[in-house]
Amino acid sequence: MGKRDVQIIFLLYFFLLGVFLIIMERRGSAVNTPASRPVTRRSKSYGRSCVEAPSYFWQTPGHLAVLKIPNSRGTAKSQTITNKVDPEHIALLVKNEWKLSYITPLHHFRHTRLKSYSKHLSAFIVAEKQQGVAVEVGLEAGFKVTFSAVLGLAENDEDAETVFIQIQSKPVFAAVADAPKVVWRGWLTCVNGDLEYLRSLPPDFVSLPLFCTSGPESLTTLVKSWFERAFDCNFGCLALNSTTLNWLTALWTGCHPTCNIRHLKLAWSLPTQPPLDVSYTVNPQDAWELWNSIHPEESTDDRIDIQEVQSFINGLEAHFFRHFKIFLSAGTLVKVSTALGSAHVDGKIKIGNSDYITTLLTLLTECALLKMPA
Amino acid sequence: MDAQVRSVLRRVIQRIPNKNIENLLKKWNCLSADQLCALDYTRPKWMIVEQVTSFCEENRLNLKHITNLEMIYHIENPDKGVWHACQLTEAQDDAVGVDLTQFKEQFKAHLHGVVRHISIKIKKHEDEAIWIRIAWGDNFSKPNHLKPTYVVHHLHTSYVFISNLMAKHKIFLCQALVIATKHGSIKDGHLSTRSLTAMRELLLRRYQQVTYPAMFTVTKHLFAGLFTDPCIGKEHSEHEEMRYQMSCEAFGHGPTPKLETAVYRLETRYRGNGNHTLSDREEFFRGVVRFSSSSLLDSLRHCVASGMAEGPVTPLLSAITQRGRNYFVITDKGPGVSSQASAQRA
Numbered sequence: 001m002g003k004r005d006v007q008i009i010f011l012l013y014f015f016l017l018g019v020f021l022i023i024m025e026r027r028g029s030a031v032n033t034p035a036s037r038p039v040t041r042r043s044k045s046y047g048r049s050c051v052e053a054p055s056y057f058w059q060t061p062g063h064l065a066v067l068k069i070p071n072s073r074g075t076a077k078s079q080t081i082t083n084k085v086d087p088e089h090i091a092l093l094v095k096n097e098w099k100l101s102y103i104t105p106l107h108h109f110r111h112t113r114l115k116s117y118s119k120h121l122s123a124f125i126v127a128e129k130q131q132g133v134a135v136e137v138g139l140e141a142g143f144k145v146t147f148s149a150v151l152g153l154a155e156n157d158e159d160a161e162t163v164f165i166q167i168q169s170k171p172v173f174a175a176v177a178d179a180p181k182v183v184w185r186g187w188l189t190c191v192n193g194d195l196e197y198l199r200s201l202p203p204d205f206v207s208l209p210l211f212c213t214s215g216p217e218s219l220t221t222l223v224k225s226w227f228e229r230a231f232d233c234n235f236g237c238l239a240l241n242s243t244t245l246n247w248l249t250a251l252w253t254g255c256h257p258t259c260n261i262r263h264l265k266l267a268w269s270l271p272t273q274p275p276l277d278v279s280y281t282v283n284p285q286d287a288w289e290l291w292n293s294i295h296p297e298e299s300t301d302d303r304i305d306i307q308e309v310q311s312f313i314n315g316l317e318a319h320f321f322r323h324f325k326i327f328l329s330a331g332t333l334v335k336v337s338t339a340l341g342s343a344h345v346d347g348k349i350k351i352g353n354s355d356y357i358t359t360l361l362t363l364l365t366e367c368a369l370l371k372m373p374a
Numbered sequence: 375m376d377a378q379v380r381s382v383l384r385r386v387i388q389r390i391p392n393k394n395i396e397n398l399l400k401k402w403n404c405l406s407a408d409q410l411c412a413l414d415y416t417r418p419k420w421m422i423v424e425q426v427t428s429f430c431e432e433n434r435l436n437l438k439h440i441t442n443l444e445m446i447y448h449i450e451n452p453d454k455g456v457w458h459a460c461q462l463t464e465a466q467d468d469a470v471g472v473d474l475t476q477f478k479e480q481f482k483a484h485l486h487g488v489v490r491h492i493s494i495k496i497k498k499h500e501d502e503a504i505w506i507r508i509a510w511g512d513n514f515s516k517p518n519h520l521k522p523t524y525v526v527h528h529l530h531t532s533y534v535f536i537s538n539l540m541a542k543h544k545i546f547l548c549q550a551l552v553i554a555t556k557h558g559s560i561k562d563g564h565l566s567t568r569s570l571t572a573m574r575e576l577l578l579r580r581y582q583q584v585t586y587p588a589m590f591t592v593t594k595h596l597f598a599g600l601f602t603d604p605c606i607g608k609e610h611s612e613h614e615e616m617r618y619q620m621s622c623e624a625f626g627h628g629p630t631p632k633l634e635t636a637v638y639r640l641e642t643r644y645r646g647n648g649n650h651t652l653s654d655r656e657e658f659f660r661g662v663v664r665f666s667s668s669s670l671l672d673s674l675r676h677c678v679a680s681g682m683a684e685g686p687v688t689p690l691l692s693a694i695t696q697r698g699r700n701y702f703v704i705t706d707k708g709p710g711v712s713s714q715a716s717a718q719r720a
Binding site for chain 2: 127166189270272273274276278279280281283284286289290318320322323324325326327330331
């Protein structure tokens with residue numbers, strides 16, 4: 001082999017190396033074209049399968065649409081929701097107290113793949129629960145996860161359908177015939193979400209911003225971490241501020257003519273030492289008459305203004321003040337409850353009556369969208 | 375010992391934390407010194423219960439002894455359960471002359487006369503309180519020792535404190551008290567709390583009402599730290615002093631009786647701000663206000679002292695301490711009166 005041959009070989013080698021490097025670089029430079037990057041799904045061989053997506057998104061997509069805090073909203077509308085939604089699903093929603101969180105949009109979530117999500121999530125939970133346990137002494141043998149779609153809650157064209165998740169488990173020593181017990185429930189929903197915002201999301205994203213859970217905190221954390229890994233999203237606690245609680249007070253009181261709210265109960269907490277809890281339960285008819293004097297029922301305008309809501313709350317606080325000389329505004333409004341439901345400032349709600357569920361969920365969806373980091 | 379006696383004994387022992395059982399058993403004085411030494415209080419509760427039960431069987435103790443133990447437990451721990459206050463009225467001329475023996479005789483005689491099966495135990499405590507334990511039966515069944523009523527009364531005061539009384543027995547107990555104390559009638563005191571100590575302090579005025587100047591200097595230091603600028607502190611000090619004085623006048627200074635709740639039933643006309651259509655209404659704006667806290671009077675006092683409540687303290691709140699009650703029905707004095715609301719008896 002002469003000198004020339006060696007040169008040719010070297011040249012060939014460098015050429016191939018160069019080609020190889022270019023190919024590698026092309027793979028790595030997909031940051032600028034996020035939507036076109038396919039998601040790789042890998043199945044690990046030791047039986048633990050989960051969907052892994054490379055994460056490019058450090059920003060929530062759709063951040064360019066600005067969400068405005070509304071100053072007015074429509075009055076609470078009653079609708080027999082059981083016409084649109086399966087009554088069994090509605091019964092599940094009305095039963096429990098739900099803890100609220102918000103979720104950023106889900107990447108590549110498909111309503112058609114719910115069965116496979118069920119399998120993946122249950123395998124994930126079992127694997128996580130067995131971590132660090134040397135001998136299998138777990139009290140719960142297996143977890144059965146069911147994802148189901150609750151059709152009919154979505155209101156406008158851009159709302160995604162609600163997804164309901166149920167986790168059942170069967171204790172190890174239970175008899176074969178025993179039905180597995182439901183240990184955790186959760187649902188993701190979007191009702192009357194802001195149209196501009198939803199339309200501004202890239203096509204692979206589904207927005208179901210409101211997440212309601214009921215069950216042990218350990219399972220909630222596991223479900224959240226599975227979602228975070230599978231769909232590249234983030235969760236956050238959705239606390240309800242006093243404005244939201246004020247809206248609910250007014251909206252629910254306004255429903256009294258069509259649906260007896262039984263009582264209007266407001267709870268404040270004053271920062272004294274020790275803290276003082278004040279609960280004011282107003283007769284529903286009297287509360288409604290006060291609301292009606294501020295926002296007459298016969299008015300053609302179907303919308304309620306924030307000033308009217310503020311007036312209503314001020315009226316109640318003023319009546320209280322005339323008797324007790326205590327400034328309720330020195331404390332925080334902590335809980336509102338009527339027969340239609342209750343809402344707590346820590347982000348806990350209870351749905352009492354399914355007829356007004358749409359109004360409540362619209363308000364909460366809006367809170368979730370506003371709370372998400374831009 | 376029969377089954378009922380054993381279950382009463384078991385219930386008493388199970389309620390007490392292990393470290394307090396020894397003192398209680400010593401006070402009871404029904405177990406011998408050897409038996410007391412033999413008990414190991416580090417064992418699980420069920421073992422202690424078993425041991426004590428077997429010692430009681432050995433000593434052939436009966437229902438009387440066990441109910442005595444239960445009474446001692448309640449006297450030592452008066453702040454369990456819910457207590458209600460009642461007030462005796464229309465004292466007859468010889469009411470002041472009633473002594474303990476007379477009271478006991480009359481009380482027992484009346485109850486034995488009206489209720490066929492009943493078990494009454496009366497004990498006088500060092501602090502002049504008479505403790506009464508009543509296990510109620512009826513014409514057909516023996517007294518139920520698992521649900522006894524407890525009554526506490528200080529002779530020559532007009533208050534009676536009752537815990538765990540069923541509605542159907544109320545009339546008998548009230549009659550007996552009225553007769554035994556030589557009063558004309560008894561009425562509901564509208565005060566209920568978990569702590570008997572708090573109730574006694576409030577009604578028998580055992581806690582300190584105001585002499586504010588001495589206490590103010592202490593609290594002044596508490597507030598002083600809040601303001602970094604001495605000029606601001608100086609401006610505020612006069613207002614603080616006034617607020618503090620008002621709070622002490624209404625709620626006393628120093629530790630207050632530990633009430634937990636106060637309930638006001640409002641039946642007054644609407645008094646919101648500037649809402650004319652509603653203010654002209656004849657009907658009442660009904661509602662129920664409930665204040666609750668781990669120590670209600672401390673919270674209310676802090677409320678006034680810090681400015682969250684405007685002074686002078688409204689009579690609705692100061693009535694808690696002045697009148698010694700925590701349930702009120704507030705009505706307007708009459709039609710046409712626009713600004714005053716008065717606290718009236720329910």
